[in-house]
Amino acid sequence: MAILAAYNEIALKSRYVRGSLERTLAAHIEAKLQKNGYTEARVERKFGRLIVRGAPEEAASLVSDVFGVVFVLPAEETDSGIDSVVDLATKVAEEAIHEEESFAVRSKVVGDLPYGSRDLAVKAGAAILEALKGKNVRVNLSKPDVTVGVEVRDDEAFVFTKTIQGVGGVPYGTQGHMVSLFSGGIDSPVATWLMMKRGVAVYTLFMDQTPYVGESYLRRAEEAYEALGRYASVGAFDLYVALMGDVMARILESREPRFTCILCKRAMYRIAQRFAAYKRAKGIITGESLGQVASQTTDNLFVLSNAVSIPLIRPLIGLDKVEIEVIARRIGTYGISAHSVEGCKAVPTTPATRSRISVIEGLEEELDLTALCVDAAKKIEKRRLIRA
Amino acid sequence: MAILAAYNEIALKSRYVRGSLERTLAAHIEAKLQKNGYTEARVERKFGRLIVRGAPEEAASLVSDVFGVVFVLPAEETDSGIDSVVDLATKVAEEAIHEEESFAVRSKVVGDLPYGSRDLAVKAGAAILEALKGKNVRVNLSKPDVTVGVEVRDDEAFVFTKTIQGVGGVPYGTQGHMVSLFSGGIDSPVATWLMMKRGVAVYTLFMDQTPYVGESYLRRAEEAYEALGRYASVGAFDLYVALMGDVMARILESREPRFTCILCKRAMYRIAQRFAAYKRAKGIITGESLGQVASQTTDNLFVLSNAVSIPLIRPLIGLDKVEIEVIARRIGTYGISAHSVEGCKAVPTTPATRSRISVIEGLEEELDLTALCVDAAKKIEKRRLIRA
Numbered sequence: 001m002a003i004l005a006a007y008n009e010i011a012l013k014s015r016y017v018r019g020s021l022e023r024t025l026a027a028h029i030e031a032k033l034q035k036n037g038y039t040e041a042r043v044e045r046k047f048g049r050l051i052v053r054g055a056p057e058e059a060a061s062l063v064s065d066v067f068g069v070v071f072v073l074p075a076e077e078t079d080s081g082i083d084s085v086v087d088l089a090t091k092v093a094e095e096a097i098h099e100e101e102s103f104a105v106r107s108k109v110v111g112d113l114p115y116g117s118r119d120l121a122v123k124a125g126a127a128i129l130e131a132l133k134g135k136n137v138r139v140n141l142s143k144p145d146v147t148v149g150v151e152v153r154d155d156e157a158f159v160f161t162k163t164i165q166g167v168g169g170v171p172y173g174t175q176g177h178m179v180s181l182f183s184g185g186i187d188s189p190v191a192t193w194l195m196m197k198r199g200v201a202v203y204t205l206f207m208d209q210t211p212y213v214g215e216s217y218l219r220r221a222e223e224a225y226e227a228l229g230r231y232a233s234v235g236a237f238d239l240y241v242a243l244m245g246d247v248m249a250r251i252l253e254s255r256e257p258r259f260t261c262i263l264c265k266r267a268m269y270r271i272a273q274r275f276a277a278y279k280r281a282k283g284i285i286t287g288e289s290l291g292q293v294a295s296q297t298t299d300n301l302f303v304l305s306n307a308v309s310i311p312l313i314r315p316l317i318g319l320d321k322v323e324i325e326v327i328a329r330r331i332g333t334y335g336i337s338a339h340s341v342e343g344c345k346a347v348p349t350t351p352a353t354r355s356r357i358s359v360i361e362g363l364e365e366e367l368d369l370t371a372l373c374v375d376a377a378k379k380i381e382k383r384r385l386i387r388a
Numbered sequence: 389m390a391i392l393a394a395y396n397e398i399a400l401k402s403r404y405v406r407g408s409l410e411r412t413l414a415a416h417i418e419a420k421l422q423k424n425g426y427t428e429a430r431v432e433r434k435f436g437r438l439i440v441r442g443a444p445e446e447a448a449s450l451v452s453d454v455f456g457v458v459f460v461l462p463a464e465e466t467d468s469g470i471d472s473v474v475d476l477a478t479k480v481a482e483e484a485i486h487e488e489e490s491f492a493v494r495s496k497v498v499g500d501l502p503y504g505s506r507d508l509a510v511k512a513g514a515a516i517l518e519a520l521k522g523k524n525v526r527v528n529l530s531k532p533d534v535t536v537g538v539e540v541r542d543d544e545a546f547v548f549t550k551t552i553q554g555v556g557g558v559p560y561g562t563q564g565h566m567v568s569l570f571s572g573g574i575d576s577p578v579a580t581w582l583m584m585k586r587g588v589a590v591y592t593l594f595m596d597q598t599p600y601v602g603e604s605y606l607r608r609a610e611e612a613y614e615a616l617g618r619y620a621s622v623g624a625f626d627l628y629v630a631l632m633g634d635v636m637a638r639i640l641e642s643r644e645p646r647f648t649c650i651l652c653k654r655a656m657y658r659i660a661q662r663f664a665a666y667k668r669a670k671g672i673i674t675g676e677s678l679g680q681v682a683s684q685t686t687d688n689l690f691v692l693s694n695a696v697s698i699p700l701i702r703p704l705i706g707l708d709k710v711e712i713e714v715i716a717r718r719i720g721t722y723g724i725s726a727h728s729v730e731g732c733k734a735v736p737t738t739p740a741t742r743s744r745i746s747v748i749e750g751l752e753e754e755l756d757l758t759a760l761c762v763d764a765a766k767k768i769e770k771r772r773l774i775r776a
Contacts, residue, residue, distance in 0.1 A: 008710070168708045168710065168711070169708055170679055174679075175678055175679050175685065175686050176685070176686035176687060177686075178686065191706070194705075194706030194707075195678070195705070195706055197706065197708075198677070198678040198679055198705070198706055198708075199678065199679050200678065200686065282686045282687060282689070282690040283686060283689065283690065289586070290563055290583070290586040290587065290588065291558055291562075291563045291586055291587050297563065297564070298563050298564035298565075298566065298588065298670045298671060299564060299670060301670070301671065301699055302670040302671065302698070302699055305698075305699040306697060309694060309697075310690070310693075311689055311690055311693040311700070312699070312700075313702070313705055313706075314701070314702070314705070315703075315705050315706030315707075316706075317582075317583075317586070317701055317702070317703050318579070318582030318583055318585065318586055318701075318703030318704075319582075319703075320556045320557055320585075320586075322396070322556065323556070
């Protein structure tokens, strides 16, 4: 028994980078399996596949959830003598193909071997037909009910009938660090996950708006953070908390309550930027989607973005709410995020959908917000650390 | 015959905004149909649905492609007397339900009527069973082969059995303007389309790198632009061209060829920012996806973003190449973008994957690039204008 893992984008890179990314991916798969109790699991790199041994078939879904894995094949294995391969293919086919079903053999032969992939496919197909003649099965190359896959590499051969879709992306932590503004609502965990999938090691930063929100808010963020932790197979994935209470109290002294949310969000960006600089992180991930709520108009994003010079990374900017929810369900954060929490008490009755940078900057100066933001960034605390 | 169009996100907005967005969506559907030859088509707003009349069933797919439409129901219509409704449901069912199939009636009754939706479903279900008893059909409420939908609104009733998935999003042009850096490759049309779908009216801007690329480059961009034009049902969707030749010649004088692509991209951003300011556009859309190519590392995006203060809108930043290709196929740009064009001759053999802002700014000053960018922005020309 072995689990073959296929990867894709990595293969497009230069030979040097590819080697390094393959090693990283192998290490992530091994770490994930070992931390989930499969202490015997070992990963070997060979001819563009990763081969996992020492873990049972049930472990395949864990492998498929490692960023960088495109698909996973739980396989039986044998040596590369053609008779061994044909025998194994027949044995696997006997279990997988039912009465009246059609099948096809797809084969791939890599390395210096006395037979080619076509020879193998023909021979295995004939053997399977013969072995299953009592079941009335037939060959259908274009649309088979069951596909028997056979891969031979040098001295090893693998036979499989199941393909498990992988999560895709590139290995966690291979694209530097970013800070994620993490509320735990529907959007921010999805935005964070998408960038983790693209290889970014993330510092999740929760903005604690106490006393303007209840404690349930932080609980929800912690739970969503825990749910994402299982995707960070190797490397740090930390939860940090910034206290926003003082900043918000000051903002509420403003003579322009309709700009409260804009001032608050710009303050969050500023705090995150300071924190990112301290951590040498190169971007701030946000869950903003254009036009979803009043604060996310094109005009407001223009004014918000202007508050910082670090890149604002908004992976959800072009998605509909329903598309975001589909991803949230798939990654296991939807149930957590959909929990109702008390909304922020500081939100004005009619928040502005547009504003001018000069007006907002004037208010920020009046309220002396910069100093408070610097202070809040200094007091950021690490709450949790997952090494999944 | 009528075509019912359903929308979603719009319904979440305040009553005032909703009314305005509904009117806009109705106008977009009407304009699209009329420009496709259905000159009699008229759209009416009623109880959270848009009702299209004067267009045949084949026009439903055009309606489903208008941003803001979540799904489309081609329907037969009658008055709201219960006998008329049941008769029509029976007639529609006779055509839609085949031998041995199961069905369910789903009904919705809105307005002041002497019967409720349950009464209607029971009565219509019984009538259909009776009419189709020769076909041996049966009721299956949980997983029917055919669903007969019945919607009664005031004095009108609609019966339908088909649901066509709509493109989603919000009406084109309702979220302000942005400039899109548009090469016509796989990524930029997808990025542009996603933001059009979120309501942004786009100025597509092609950076003409002649003589470092061939003419096929511009042709490809023009074709991709034409393909996207059909989604801009109402409102301007223009193609502009900036001449980059002088800027690139200057960049190639640099003593650090490995930074060529970074200098070139920062110049593009700067030219686009000037153009956006002139057009009062509030963002620059790019097709960048993290880690896809050498220039799109976290480090490089940090250095690139620093060149401008306008928001850089990167809807593909969290997507894998295969996910981007799926969208490209769906929107009809893949075939165009996949056309091979001669690559840029100015790309160095080993482009840098990281750099320091101070170094890059130093080079830009030495080469006096800012003046050239200002000049290139001034000379931007409109090539085409689609009003689809």
